[in-house]
Amino acid sequence: MLPTPKKYFVTAAAAEGETALTAFDNALLKARIGNVNLLRVSSILPPNCELDNDLVIPPGSLVPTAYGAIISDTPGELIAAAVGVGISEKDQFGVIMEFSGKCSAKEAEERIARMLEEAFKMRGIALNKTIIKACEHRVEKIGCAFAAVPLWY
Template identity: 55%
Template sequence: MSALTAFDAALLNAGAGNLNLLKVSSILPPTTDYHEDLYIPPGSLVPIAYGTYTSANKGETISAAVAVGLPEGNTFGVIMECSGTCTKEEITEHIKGMVKEAFEKREILLKEIKVAAVQHNVTCNYGSAFAGAILWY
């Protein structure tokens, strides 16, 4: 396994492995709808905010997370992403703090935080963790 094929495996595990990902920054458009099981045709160009971490250190615990902060009212939200050498629980708490900070800086009232986090224990030459928020129009 190589770093690239480990990343590809992480994409497949997240359900994004057959899409062409276009990395975007951290703003969720106003009035966005959430769909957990949305079908997107393979090969589609898809905007996504994501965090990923790839490691070649056998035995290392790595994690990735993405969090969406939903606002009070009909304004935009904020997406944060992060990754690193930590547990799923640690990265979940960290990313929630990032969302809260982003809302405070923008002086927007936070209604809800949705988090997707994944943990991976590197067992072979490479391992990769990936978490993303797809924006499909």
């Protein structure tokens, strides 16, 4: 089987670029995961996976990552992305939710909070702690708002 991740952090950043993909790339760089290979996952925090804000991941690594992203080429538009980790008990799995849209960071955060509540309610487990990060961006030319939970080892 593929090894189950043991560490994570939570990050969000926005950036401009000359194209949609380079705006995304620039947001990843600001979010500290621009030089790795994101493998998008949906989106469970493994049991005993520990928060490590100082994680340094070698360039080119394959990094399972839950993320939300929005790219816009409408100058003046406000875009936002948010992620949230919901935790019950340390030795139980948690849930990761991601969101992106044409709204403020505050709205994106509130949405994530409600999504985590719904996810835990559906699973019948207590939501004891949440970690939410969001960013917003007013598009100049081509902008990207990005929020992610990279999972690592």
